[in-house]
Amino acid sequence: MEMLRRNLKRQASRSLSALAAATSPRAAAADQENLHPNLASSPPASPAKTSSAKDRSPRPKQHPTAAAPQTAAAAEDDHAVTPAVDETSVKVVVRVRPPVSLPTDGKDLWFVRKTSPDCVAVGDRAFAVDGVLDDRASQADAFDMVGLPMIESALAGFNTSLVCYGQSGTGKTYTMWGPLAAMVDSASDQTDHGVVPRVFQDLFTRIQSSQESSPDKQISYQCRCSFLEVHNEQINDLLEPSQRDLQGLSNRKVGTTSMNLKSSRSHVVFTCVIEAWSKGFTSNGFSSSRTSRITFVDLAGPENDELDGAAKHCTKEERHLKKSLSKLGKLVNILSEAPEFEKDELVRTKSGDTIARKAGYFRAQTARESLHSLRVSLNRSLILPHIEIDSEEEMEVDEEDVHELCDQINKLHSSSDTFDDFMDAESGDDGTPCSNGTPKTSEEDDQPIIYANESPLQDNQKEAPDHTDANEVLASDRKSSLSINSSPRLSPMHDPTLCSSPKIHNRARKSMTSPGLSPSKLRVSESPGDREMLIHVEIVQSDPLYNQASLAPLTHWLQVSNESMAKVNSAIPEDERTVLCSSCKKPVNTNENQTESAEKQIVVASNVTKSASASLKNVNNSEAIGSKRETELEALCKEQAAKIKELSILIDQLREGSKDSPDSNGCDNCRRTKQ
Numbered sequence: 001m002e003m004l005r006r007n008l009k010r011q012a013s014r015s016l017s018a019l020a021a022a023t024s025p026r027a028a029a030a031d032q033e034n035l036h037p038n039l040a041s042s043p044p045a046s047p048a049k050t051s052s053a054k055d056r057s058p059r060p061k062q063h064p065t066a067a068a069p070q071t072a073a074a075a076e077d078d079h080a081v082t083p084a085v086d087e088t089s090v091k092v093v094v095r096v097r098p099p100v101s102l103p104t105d106g107k108d109l110w111f112v113r114k115t116s117p118d119c120v121a122v123g124d125r126a127f128a129v130d131g132v133l134d135d136r137a138s139q140a141d142a143f144d145m146v147g148l149p150m151i152e153s154a155l156a157g158f159n160t161s162l163v164c165y166g167q168s169g170t171g172k173t174y175t176m177w178g179p180l181a182a183m184v185d186s187a188s189d190q191t192d193h194g195v196v197p198r199v200f201q202d203l204f205t206r207i208q209s210s211q212e213s214s215p216d217k218q219i220s221y222q223c224r225c226s227f228l229e230v231h232n233e234q235i236n237d238l239l240e241p242s243q244r245d246l247q248g249l250s251n252r253k254v255g256t257t258s259m260n261l262k263s264s265r266s267h268v269v270f271t272c273v274i275e276a277w278s279k280g281f282t283s284n285g286f287s288s289s290r291t292s293r294i295t296f297v298d299l300a301g302p303e304n305d306e307l308d309g310a311a312k313h314c315t316k317e318e319r320h321l322k323k324s325l326s327k328l329g330k331l332v333n334i335l336s337e338a339p340e341f342e343k344d345e346l347v348r349t350k351s352g353d354t355i356a357r358k359a360g361y362f363r364a365q366t367a368r369e370s371l372h373s374l375r376v377s378l379n380r381s382l383i384l385p386h387i388e389i390d391s392e393e394e395m396e397v398d399e400e401d402v403h404e405l406c407d408q409i410n411k412l413h414s415s416s417d418t419f420d421d422f423m424d425a426e427s428g429d430d431g432t433p434c435s436n437g438t439p440k441t442s443e444e445d446d447q448p449i450i451y452a453n454e455s456p457l458q459d460n461q462k463e464a465p466d467h468t469d470a471n472e473v474l475a476s477d478r479k480s481s482l483s484i485n486s487s488p489r490l491s492p493m494h495d496p497t498l499c500s501s502p503k504i505h506n507r508a509r510k511s512m513t514s515p516g517l518s519p520s521k522l523r524v525s526e527s528p529g530d531r532e533m534l535i536h537v538e539i540v541q542s543d544p545l546y547n548q549a550s551l552a553p554l555t556h557w558l559q560v561s562n563e564s565m566a567k568v569n570s571a572i573p574e575d576e577r578t579v580l581c582s583s584c585k586k587p588v589n590t591n592e593n594q595t596e597s598a599e600k601q602i603v604v605a606s607n608v609t610k611s612a613s614a615s616l617k618n619v620n621n622s623e624a625i626g627s628k629r630e631t632e633l634e635a636l637c638k639e640q641a642a643k644i645k646e647l648s649i650l651i652d653q654l655r656e657g658s659k660d661s662p663d664s665n666g667c668d669n670c671r672r673t674k675q
């Protein structure tokens with residue numbers, strides 16, 4: 001990672017320097033050979049932090065070629081461990097746009113020339129890069145230099161990105177996509193195709209041939225893509241179905257600049273996620289899978305202010321564009337500096353800073369336990385028997401179900417002040433589905449295991465073996481906030497094995513809606529009749545630890561309580577809502593009170609469900625964080641506990657009513673039959 005960051009910084013600095021130098025008027029006088037009208041004048045140079053890259057550390061001779069200032073394409077592999085790729089994870093490739101034979105206005109013109117396969121020069125200044133595509137380079141050359149390594153990395157399971165930047169009109173879109181007509185019209189000449197269409201054509205060809213050549217491996221591939229546009233600080237979905245037949249690129253905002261008649265006025269990000277998995281399972285029921293991501297970023301190019309003159313009206317669009325590019329530059333700088341901070345923390349931790357260690361462990365532990373609880377909750381929802389809500393089939397009250405429900409409610413009731421006990425009970429071995437962190441069901445092998453991206457936290461945990469200290473921190477924190485308890489019965493979560501995944505049924509996959517990697521948002525969806533409730537956890541905010549710690553227990557608790565409600569509701573025929581005879585199982589014409597009791601039960605259960613839904617939605621919609629949310633959650637939990645207590649009383653009444661029926665051996669019908 002350190003190497004990656006260092007390279008990122010070095011390469012970004014190099015390319016910025018190259019671009020700055022390329023726009024320098026000083027360079028214009030150097031050579032009149034390679035005139036480029038579109039770059040007739042440029043802003044004064046603001047040579048980046050460094051000067052010529054020639055005097056910097058040596059680079060690998062990976063992609064030697066020519067040089068260019070206008071368009072820089074950085075191919076990036078963002079992996080910490082990159083044994084399969086070469087030394088530098090970030091590469092800078094420069095492509096020079098061919099000069100056009102337009103008349104010039106007499107202003108100074110300047111050029112960029114390739115001096116060696118990995119060096120460009122502007123005037124008397126030289127810049128080292130990783131690859132150069134000169135003005136004679138074809139689209140195929142660009143693909144060979146930039147696209148092919150991306151495909152190989154992606155198929156090997158690495159994420160790769162291609163980012164194109166440069167001044168307006170310098171050929172970024174052309175390099176990335178090619179002329180629009182060439183992409184849309186299949187009959188057109190494919191030699192103009194840019195890197196993106198070539199990458200996918202080659203990728204799909206390779207996938208197909210890999211499947212055909214080794215059918216025994218039974219490898220399946222799935223490619224998913226998104227196409228987003230950032231325009232005026234708004235993000236638009238270019239594949240949004242209501243927009244012109246998913247044409248994608250043709251939906252992009254285009255305008256005219258002084259440099260380019262059809263200038264892209266927005267940044268676009270095209271992402272493709274490639275998943276490959278083997279259909280065969282090993283003896284332990286695991287199959288291998290691999291996921292990688294290819295990202296193409298085509299940045300909008302800024303106009304040339306000097307060319308346009310001081311009187312040029314700087315539009316809102318242009319302001320946003322420059323602002324976003326400037327922020328991107330800052331981000332690159334921050335990322336480049338970040339490793340030093342990420343290193344200092346490590347040194348502090350290793351040097352025995354116990355407070356930091358406790359805090360780190362606490363955060364890791366809390367997050368891990370939250371994830372664990374979430375996993376249990378989701379697993380529970382998946383192992384519940386399917387209830388046909390709309391079924392007209394007559395259903396019977398099962399005494400055992402009622403017993404089980406009462407037990408659960410008693411547990412909930414007795415722990416209504418704090419959820420810690422309930423969490424413990426749920427993870428205990430009292431017949432509930434989770435014991436020692438392992439779901440106890442007959443369908444155990446089929447249960448999905450949800451892996452979240454917890455690697456940084458796990459790293460923290462590895463460095464903090466002092467469980468006792470951490471538990472103390474945990475205990476003191478518990479008093480002041482609603483958080484996941486440190487339960488001794490929770491088994492530690494194992495490190496996720498990213499390259500292999502457990503067997504997951506399609507249906508189960510659908511049920512797991514984006515388990516959170518970072519902060520979460522609760523979204524509640526209710527099935528018809530408010531009887532079942534699924535809680536989806538999505539990642540949307542920026543503070544994963546806080547949100548997961550505070551919301552996960554509530555999620556779990558509400559899930560369980562609502563399952564119980566659903567059981568009660570579904571166990572009682574909706575239309576009749578009467579008590580069934582324990583002997584003949586037919587509806588009993590009981591007196592008014594008994595019927596009322598059953599109806600009341602339904603109403604209470606329904607209210608609890610609705611209340612939970614409404615409260616959760618409130619939580620979801622709430623902008624406030626911190627103590628306000630904690631207070632809301634606490635109030636919600638108390639309210640739920642009170643309602644469950646009420647429900648438990650009603651269930652008791654129902655059972656008592658059943659026992660006190662006129663004839664415990666059966667209803668009037670039964671007696672008549674027996675007589």
Ligand SMILES: Nc1ncnc2c1ncn2[C@@H]1O[C@H](COP(=O)(O)OP(=O)(O)OP(=O)(O)O)[C@@H](O)[C@H]1O
Pocket residue numbers: 096097098166167168169170171172173174175179257260262263264265299300301302
């Ligand atoms: N290598 C090239 N060979 C031939 N034509 C090119 C080349 N590069 C760019 N062009 C042409 O130059 C014009 C401008 O290119 P393009 O639109 O790709 O620039 P851009 O950098 O994306 O500009 P903007 O940032 O304004 O969108 C287009 O007409 C394109 O066809």
